[in-house]
Amino acid sequence: VWQSPLQETKSVCPYCGTGCGVLIQHDGRKILGVRGDPKHPANFGRLCTKGRTLHQTVQAPDRALQPLLRDRQGGEQVIHWDAALGLAAERFARIIREHGPQAVAFYVSGQLSTEDYYVVNKLAKGLIGSNHIDTNSRLCMASAVTGYKASLGMDSVPNCYEDIEAANCLFIIGANPAYAHPIVFRRIEDAKARNPDLKIIVADPRRTATASIADLYLPLRPGSDVALLHGMLHVLIWEELIDRDYIAAHTEGWAELKQRVQAYTPQRVSELCDLPEDLIREAALEFGRAHAALSLWCQGLNQSSHGTDKITALINLHLATGQIGRPGAGPFSLTGQPNAMGGREVGGMPNLLPGHREIINPEHRAEISRLWGVEALHPEPGLTAVPLFKAIERGEIKAVWIACTNPVVSLPDQQQVVRALQAAEFVVVQDAYHPTETAEFADLILPAASWGEREALVTNSERRISRLAQAVSAPGQARPDWEIFRDFARTLGEILDMTGHPSPQTESWSSRARRLFDYPDSESIFKEFRESTRGRDLDITGLSLAILDEQGPQQWPFHEGATGGRQRLYTDGIFPTPSGRARFLAPAYAPVAEEIDARYPLRLTTGRLRDQWHTLSRTGQVAGLFQHVAEPLLEIHPEDAKALPEGSLARISSRRGTVIARVRHARAQLPGTLFLPMHFGSRFAPQGMANALTLPALDPVSKQPEFKHAAVRVEPA
Numbered sequence: 055v056w057q058s059p060l061q062e063t064k065s066v067c068p069y070c071g072t073g074c075g076v077l078i079q080h081d082g083r084k085i086l087g088v089r090g091d092p093k094h095p096a097n098f099g100r101l102c103t104k105g106r107t108l109h110q111t112v113q114a115p116d117r118a119l120q121p122l123l124r125d126r127q128g129g130e131q132v133i134h135w136d137a138a139l140g141l142a143a144e145r146f147a148r149i150i151r152e153h154g155p156q157a158v159a160f161y162v163s164g165q166l167s168t169e170d171y172y173v174v175n176k177l178a179k180g181l182i183g184s185n186h187i188d189t190n191s192r193l194c195m196a197s198a199v200t201g202y203k204a205s206l207g208m209d210s211v212p213n214c215y216e217d218i219e220a221a222n223c224l225f226i227i228g229a230n231p232a233y234a235h236p237i238v239f240r241r242i243e244d245a246k247a248r249n250p251d252l253k254i255i256v257a258d259p260r261r262t263a264t265a266s267i268a269d270l271y272l273p274l275r276p277g278s279d280v281a282l283l284h285g286m287l288h289v290l291i292w293e294e295l296i297d298r299d300y301i302a303a304h305t306e307g308w309a310e311l312k313q314r315v316q317a318y319t320p321q322r323v324s325e326l327c328d329l330p331e332d333l334i335r336e337a338a339l340e341f342g343r344a345h346a347a348l349s350l351w352c353q354g355l356n357q358s359s360h361g362t363d364k365i366t367a368l369i370n371l372h373l374a375t376g377q378i379g380r381p382g383a384g385p386f387s388l389t390g391q392p393n394a395m396g397g398r399e400v401g402g403m404p405n406l407l408p409g410h411r412e413i414i415n416p417e418h419r420a421e422i423s424r425l426w427g428v429e430a431l432h433p434e435p436g437l438t439a440v441p442l443f444k445a446i447e448r449g450e451i452k453a454v455w456i457a458c459t460n461p462v463v464s465l466p467d468q469q470q471v472v473r474a475l476q477a478a479e480f481v482v483v484q485d486a487y488h489p490t491e492t493a494e495f496a497d498l499i500l501p502a503a504s505w506g507e508r509e510a511l512v513t514n515s516e517r518r519i520s521r522l523a524q525a526v527s528a529p530g531q532a533r534p535d536w537e538i539f540r541d542f543a544r545t546l547g548e549i550l551d552m553t554g555h556p557s558p559q560t561e562s563w564s565s566r567a568r569r570l571f572d573y574p575d576s577e578s579i580f581k582e583f584r585e586s587t588r589g590r591d592l593d594i595t596g597l598s599l600a601i602l603d604e605q606g607p608q609q610w611p612f613h614e615g616a617t618g619g620r621q622r623l624y625t626d627g628i629f630p631t632p633s634g635r636a637r638f639l640a641p642a643y644a645p646v647a648e649e650i651d652a653r654y655p656l657r658l659t660t661g662r663l664r665d666q667w668h669t670l671s672r673t674g675q676v677a678g679l680f681q682h683v684a685e686p687l688l689e690i691h692p693e694d695a696k697a698l699p700e701g702s703l704a705r706i707s708s709r710r711g712t713v714i715a716r717v718r719h720a721r722a723q724l725p726g727t728l729f730l731p732m733h734f735g736s737r738f739a740p741q742g743m744a745n746a747l748t749l750p751a752l753d754p755v756s757k758q759p760e761f762k763h764a765a766v767r768v769e770p771a
């Protein structure tokens with residue numbers, strides 16, 4: 055039997071924001087294996103367990119293969135693509151006609167490609183006129199974004215991965231890269247092995263796998279990060295370890311901050327954080343004496359009702375010591391998802407427009423109106439994730455299109471999300487996998503192409519844009535997400551014309567939709583997006599797909615005429631604020647949104663496992679990935695588990711719901727603090743959904759929910 059020779063196609067792992075390069079091994083028809091791309095600068099050939107098993111996720115039994123029409127009792131019927139898009143367009147058109155464009159919404163994902171994001175954002179804002187488009191990146195990086203913007207003037211990670219090797223102090227706070235960004239963690243381990251003088255400080259309520267390599271571990275009380283960071287700055291000032299020249303030349307707001315942190319003495323911070331004073335002092339001294347201090351953070355800071363404050367308090371440490379804009383120095387946010395950054399670049403959020411533009415800015419709206427060739431864009435930001443699902447429950451938003459995400463498992467207060475989807479008049483779920491927990495509430499399922507089955511661009515944690523090439527055809531009738539959005543837009547235009555809905559321009563809806571979505575291929579989308587970045591902070595007008603193919607992944611900005619992207623930002627000490635100076639912000643420490651009390655006396659934190667990803671739609675297809683942890687285990691300190699023997703079942707209750715989980719005694723937990731993994735939905739653990747317990751309290755600026763603290767009680771099940 056003749057067999058095609060094994061081919062290798064360049065791609066990127068579609069899991070975490072590390073953005074590891076992979077080579078897909080295939081015979082032109084089937085993906086057969088995967089190995090790390092030795093030339094990709096994010097991983098140089100390494101892959102973690104999730105990346106190494108990627109090929110097992112594509113020919114999985116739970117792939118969505120054809121459009122399905124569903125009834126709410128679970129009946130499903132195969133439907134032709136044209137009929138599916140026609141039905142969706144008819145339902146959307148009727149709702150738009152009767153209730154206005156703000157009655158429809160899109161909820162998308164940091165796992166979509168840049169091209170997908172660009173098209174769905176243009177569909178919502180440019181064609182329909184609804185700014186209700188948010189993404190699961192709201193659950194992930196929103197506070198990092200608002201923190202960066204508030205302190206440094208723009209949404210951007212100023213660092214690169216080489217800074218891990220260049221630093222001589224790593225301050226890891228609210229992150230567990232050993233599990234969530236394993237290849238970044240390998241790099242940290244290597245840096246430590248090469249340079250034993252590298253000091254690693256880990257601040258986390260759990261003694262995580264990452265904490266195992268810490269020289270200094272700070273087990274702070276959940277939610278008390280602002281107090282710790284202010285306390286460290288207090289010590290730095292007292293010990294004269296601040297950089298007065300840098301503060302004078304490049305910052306503003308120092309006097310207010312100095313006054314604020316005066317009250318955060320080690321003694322007071324010790325009480326607020328439940329930490330020994332010595333540890334606070336030592337952490338500050340290590341940071342302050344370092345030649346190059348790099349901080350790394352992730353959801354432990356972001357997923358908080360005070361996430362923005364935490365990020366700005368961390369950035370304060372860098373600005374006060376001049377630890378930014380130099381090799382090995384700076385505040386480095388580890389991006390959760392593979393393309394959370396790309397989504398923001400194209401404006402795929404309710405407050406944004408392409409090229410990091412703001413909807414509330416009239417000039418920005420005018421620029422995008424001109425680029426798209428549409429009339430004035432809606433000036434009000436749309437709703438963010440949690441308020442969006444509340445608006446669906448209230449009946450204000452009547453149709454929602456959910457792409458590449460599983461909000462029934464991933465949003466907080468899971469019962470509220472269920473009520474919302476039950477109340478919606480029309481729900482479209484577009485995904486590469488079926489069934490998912492969210493699909494149970496769908497009226498229409500649309501099958502999407504997955505990793506290796508389509509071309510795509512993504513941006514990783516260090517602003518590096520990579521190109522994912524197509525290795526094989528998508529199975530069944532699955533199609534790239536951008537194609538589905540494009541064809542829906544064109545069909546919607548035709549239906550709006552047929553039903554006589556007045557067009558906002560002299561041009562008919564259908565001709566407008568054909569013009570706005572004239573994308574024969576994904577490169578045509580990239581070119582339009584690239585033009586939208588001209589003159590902006592993320593300008594990539596010098597980048598082309600040919601450069602990405604020939605020279606490999608590139609960091610932005612990459613200006614026209616440049617020969618490469620920029621490795622680090624702010625090397626000249628000039629910041630994109632009106633004054634050109636970075637801003638010190640002086641938030642007061644505030645407690646968690648839901649304090650413990652007599653009824654709910656324990657603190658629940660949620661987080662990730664090493665070998666699982668999000669809500670298991672993809673990793674749940676790989677049996678081997680359950681070998682590490684097979685079910686949602688409640689990690690509890692033995693002191694809190696007197697009535698709960700190891701391996702017994704516990705009932706965990708909060709004001710919102712109940713979870714049943716098996717008990718694991720863990721001295722890594724602080725007494726009084728529990729941990730549950732966030733991945734398991736009802737398909738994998740019928741009573742084990744951590745987000746049945748979490749609360750929808752939001753950061754007032756970023757609108758990111760507080761997944762990292764809920765008051766609970768626990769008892770034998």
Ligand code: SF4
Nearest residue numbers: 067069070074102105
């Ligand atoms: Fe994929 Fe992240 Fe693992 Fe790299 S570290 S292989 S991007 S999951």
